[in-house]
Amino acid sequence: MKLPPLHATRLRRAARHRFGWRKLRPDQLAAMRAVMKRRDTLVVLPTGAGKSAVYQVPATLLPGPTVVISPLLALQQDQIAALNDRDRPELRAVRISSAESPAQQAAALEDIRQGRARFLFTTPEQLSNPDRLTEVRALRPALVAVDEAHCISAWGHDFRPDYLALGHLIRGLGRPPVVALTATASPPVRDDIIARLGLHKPRVVVAGLDRANLFLEVANCATEDYRWRRLITLLGAEERPGIVYVPTRRAAEELSARLTTAGFAAEFYHGGMPAGAREELHERFLADQVPVMVATSAFGMGIDKPNIRWVVHMALPDAPDSYLQEIGRAGRDGEQARALLLWRAEDVGLRRYFTGGAPDPDELRDLAALLRSGPLSRTALRERTGLGARKLGQLVALLEQVGAATTLPNHRLDSPQYAPQPVDAATAALAEAERQQTVQRSRTDMMRAFAETRSCRGQTLLAYFGEQMPRPCGHCDNCHAGDGVPGDGGTTAAGRDPDDTPFPVHSSVRHPEWGSGLVLGYEADKMTVLFDEVGYKTLSVPVVSEQGLLVPAGD
CATH class of the missing domain: 3.40.50.300 (P-loop containing nucleotide triphosphate hydrolases)
Structure with a gap:
């Protein structure tokens, strides 16, 4: 369904009258329009670029409350205070978390129920309680906003095991549209967010990662x-x-x-x-x-x-x-x-x-075997295995990825019907962990490449995220030293003639040894490719062209 222009007008009007924001940036408006279409949306905008506005403005126009899931109580409190300081009923926010007493939590739910508040802030731990999930579902939320969404990804820099069940929890809420927000997400993190939250054909908005100041x-x-x-x-x-x-x-x-x-x-x-x-x-x-x-x-x-x-x-x-x-x-x-x-x-x-060593195969095997005994809560699993919450979460995530564990609608963990035998599950999970460690090492290699580059640092950094900068940034030490100065016009983001790039940016390629990959960008005579199995690699463009190291993925 094509969104009528009226919706964009309503969004701008709501931003101006209810929040005092006289203008919306194109990337903000694009994400808001997707939310208004009831479409799942993944938003990657830099810190301070107004990510919260992406869900707050549409929330004032949608027919129902918005549930905001965020990992830190301090972060929630800042956003709640910013909304309530505007002293407008349609912007009022309440919270249910470990910081509120049972009476305060009940009052917060009643305020949402009676229309006295529109935003309900909470945490994954609260929604993991089946009774609480039922109460929130009864509010019939129109939208779920997942803030700091990179926390759900094992590739993210602040991975939190309690976020892993969010996809199941959102389905337990009746599966309203979801907007996931983060300030930084490389391609594998984006893919992980989409998969773990179960986003359906999401609109992905990635913009403005460069900070000129x-x-x-x-x-x-x-x-x-x-x-x-x-x-x-x-x-x-x-x-x-x-x-x-x-x-x-x-x-x-x-x-x-x-x-x-x-x-x-x-x-x-x-x-x-x-x-x-x-x-x-x-x-x-x-x-x-x-x-x-x-x-x-x-x-x-x-x-x-x-x-x-x-x-x-x-x-x-x-x-x-x-x-x-x-x-x-x-x-x-x-x-x-x-x-x-x-x-x-x-x-x-x-x-x-x-980065650590490989997980213990015996722990993986024993956990896979324990799951075959019947559905168990995470608390019960911690008691039975002696594993800490973080380590248990990481092992469960590995077993889920190899088909040896699944999260049930009641949030208990179980073994799927056709799960591999515990020994085979441990072997497959160990191989997956080793692949992930290989990719993680490649990410550190990319960080070192950023530190060592004599080219524009802004271009080098954004290439990692699959974003292109039309010309050197002008706000890094290399640009000021002259190393990152742009050449003649008619070049790509990395200063290369478009006819001199063997594969378009964001195209899929295949390497005879490393398998499938995604072209992220070019810098001088080098290209960055993210391979599924071995992570990030920086390749010489002349060598790739002369030796035919890469071919289009479909060939």
């Missing part, structure tokens, strides 16, 4: 002392606040102490801290009471702070996915900001270590 800078540090001195130099020259990302909890604690001793007041943040302490630090940072936050990747989601002036990485990130998400927290006010990556070759070995 963010200066990208990389330094290869020969020694740890040089890395420290580069950090001190930045702190002496730049305004506060800022974030320093480090790879380990110990590094966060040690660096924050060293900075404070050097006269730069700093705090540390990591996932091993008590929840109350993390929440307090989060609030203090938002209130400009922490000038320098030294943190692991655990510090990030929910940081809706406009005046972060810089983000420094004190080691090579694990992948461009997490790097783009983390630097995107700087300069959200539109003012100039810096993203400085200080890396050493030794960082790659650390990332290899974090």
Whole structure:
């Protein structure tokens, strides 16, 4: 059904009158129009680009409440406060979570039921309760918005096992249309989001990943002392606040102490801290009471702070996915900001270590056998196996991918009718885990390639996400040094003549050894291809052309 122009007009009017937004960006409007068509939608927009508007504006026009599923209570609270501060009944938001008492949860549901509120914020854990799911389904939601949707993907940089059941939970809500939102999702993450949420022929909107106000800078540090001195130099020259990302909890604690001793007041943040302490630090940072936050990747989601002036990485990130998400927290006010990556070759070995070894085949076999004994809840499985929630989630995800586990409508886990025998299931799951680790290593290789490139960093980074930049970005160290300066006109995003690209961007190809792949982009005389089995590879265009290394997938 073609959407009448009237719908676009209504969306713009609602954005202006109810939210005060005088203009909608084309990508926002395209996603909103898909939502108004009751079409599943996946939206990838950079941090601070108005992803929430994509579901909030249509929600005011749809005939029913909108359920918003988000992983962090602090992130939810910020969005709830922003909606309720407008003091409009049609924008009122309520929440059911572990932070509310049973009486408050009942009142929130009643407010939705009586039309006194339109947005219901919640978490996957709440919907995992069958009684709660029934209550929310009875509200007849018109839309489900899944925020930070990359959390559902094992490829995502903030994977959360409790998100894995979301596709089943949404079906339990009566399967209303779904809009999934994230600030960074490479092609495999997008595919995973679509598959795990069960999105039906979704409209995928990926736009605006380049941040022109963010200066990208990389330094290869020969020694740890040089890395420290580069950090001190930045702190002496730049305004506060800022974030320093480090790879380990110990590094966060040690660096924050060293900075404070050097006269730069700093705090540390990591996932091993008590929840109350993390929440307090989060609030203090938002209130400009922490000038320098030294943190692991655990510090990030929910940081809706406009005046972060810089983000420094004190080691090579694990992948461009997490790097783009983390630097995107700087300069959200539109003012100039810096993203400085200080890396050493030794960082790659650390990332290899974090990737971890293969899962225990005995644990996979025993879990597959246990599932054959009958449906069990995740709590029961944890008690029977002694596995932690995260590890159990990862093993279940592997078994699901090889047909040895399935999630039932009542959220219990079971073994499918034609599941492989436990030993065979463990073997297949182990092979799948090894494939995933190969792809993960390739993502770290792409991060290193970004750090080492002498071409435009903006083009290199966006090529990983399958996006093309018409000309060098002009806001990276290489562009300022002259290495990323564009050539003559009539070139592709990577400065290549269109007639000199052996395969179109986003075309499917096949390699005799690596199998099927997707062409993501070109940079100078190189091309980036994402292969299903071995991950990201950077190939020489002349070699590909001369030796016929790739052929169209259909040949």
